[in-house]
Amino acid sequence: MAGPLPVGDPAPVDGRLPSDLPIEPGTPFSAYLHVPFCRVRCGYCDFNTYTSSELRGAKQEDYASTLITEIALARGVLADAGALRPMDTVFFGGGTPTLLPAGDLARMLTAATDAFGLRDGAEVTVEANPDTVTPGVAQTLADAGVTRLSIGMQSAVPHVLAALDRTHEPSNVRTAVDAAREAGLAVSVDLIYGAPGESLSDWETSLDAALALEPDHISAYALIIEDGTKLARQIRRGEVPTPDDDLQADMYESADQRLAEAGFEWYEVSNWSRPSSGSGAAENRSRHNLAYWRGTDWWGFGPGAHSHIAGLRWWNVKHPAAYAQRLAGGESPAAGTERPDDESRMLERVLLLSRIRDGLAIADLPEPKRARVAGLIADGLVEPGAALRGRVQLTLKGRLLADAVVRELTD
Incomplete structure (x- = not known):
């Protein structure tokens, strides 16, 4: 079985989403x-x-x-x-x-x-x-x-x-x-x-x-x-x-x-x-x-599944018996919820987008971090041609050292 669930805020019993959530219907x-x-x-x-x-x-x-x-x-x-x-x-x-x-x-x-x-x-x-x-x-x-x-x-x-x-x-x-x-x-x-x-x-x-x-x-x-x-x-x-x-x-x-x-x-x-x-x-x-x-929107169904809608995250109770019991009682199976702050969301964005070939837009990085891309190019971790097009795209060496790239681009 997986480790413990994250520590977050209590989830509403009816599963309702916050009224101030910035829903974007065009998001996949x-x-x-x-x-x-x-x-x-x-x-x-x-x-x-x-x-x-x-x-x-x-x-x-x-x-x-x-x-x-x-x-x-x-x-x-x-x-x-x-x-x-x-x-x-x-x-x-x-x-x-x-x-x-x-x-x-x-x-x-x-x-x-x-x-x-x-x-x-x-x-x-x-x-x-x-x-x-x-x-x-x-x-x-x-x-x-x-x-x-x-x-x-x-x-x-x-x-x-x-x-x-x-x-x-x-x-x-x-x-x-x-x-x-x-x-x-x-x-x-x-x-x-x-x-x-x-x-x-x-x-x-x-x-x-x-x-x-x-x-x-x-x-x-x-x-x-x-x-x-x-x-x-x-x-x-x-x-x-x-x-x-x-x-x-x-x-x-x-x-x-x-x-x-x-x-x-x-x-x-x-x-x-x-x-x-x-x-x-x-x-x-x-x-x-x-x-x-x-980082688009998804709903995770089932025990322990995680969901994300418009910046809100939540996760279900882990065990199938507890999951079934909640739903049989007319309750949401969600165990907890969180809304990461801007800093946490930026860290996650860099962590995830830097791993894919399409890469991360340099313009999306905070201003002080953009200058570090040059050093990553010099170290052979980021493709120079992609950087000229405004993207952070990992080289083969960069893929092997992806965590180091993320640390360099974040705090």
Whole structure:
């Protein structure tokens, strides 16, 4: 289970938004639907997920109906605030959304579409474990309006999967991709590098296997050791080694080179997409994740999910049983709320926008910080050509040292 929720102000019982919120109806709106169930807990994971022994009376078979209740609540709240608008993107995340019957996911998507509307050409993504995707599942999702499947491959090397406590069969990644393609879905695969015992050769084997699948999009994340996880405890006891930062940097550089050679273009520090049907690589970027990085509006449905509307943030109670109890009682499941001040919002803006290829407008930086861009160019961290066009865009070295760039541009 994830760590503690943020400390914020009490959330209103009815979920109502403040009357002074600067609603901008033209701001894109997204929906995140959290499915907090997993068969087993991966040793590195600190997401808000639960195995069957941790549900304390909450039932997976009731979950879709419970989440649909929050959708109805959200529609009323947004309508009252003048903030109701169609969804530009929808994302089913977890956990493992495809542990639920595909029909349940379809019901949830239909309820959200009926409540808010769905823009033409909207992106609708479902995360999936390779072992849970069959042709029937993929077709049901496609028929419901899903456009994209994000498959948790993580590695193609058995001992690396074992180190991560991943239980899927590597061969099932190809099966899942083929099923998605047959149903007409776009495909993304997720990889993790830097697992205990993983060599550079192991990582390149996984990269080559991922490229052989010919996906539209690849995410490659460095393994981060989160407090409270099984992996953190193993490292603390000396059972497995701490990830090697230099090796992870070599793995990132190898990924960027191999992906570029295969026609993929980086658009966020950990994400690459490739051109489709003669169009640019932007066609296959995750528009939902870009909505987060650009700070647009979204409502997060489900236990522990976070939401953001016009500068207001709130988050739901964590446990599925508490979440269901709140909604059954006619209450909002929100546990707390906050409105970050201008300084906090600027820090977040720099942190997020500097990570994407489109970059951060130099003019958006406070005046004293703009002069620091020249030093970042001299250090090889920021592209000089982009800076001449008024943007902070990271070089490969800058992507490896992205946190240092943020520290230089903020206090």
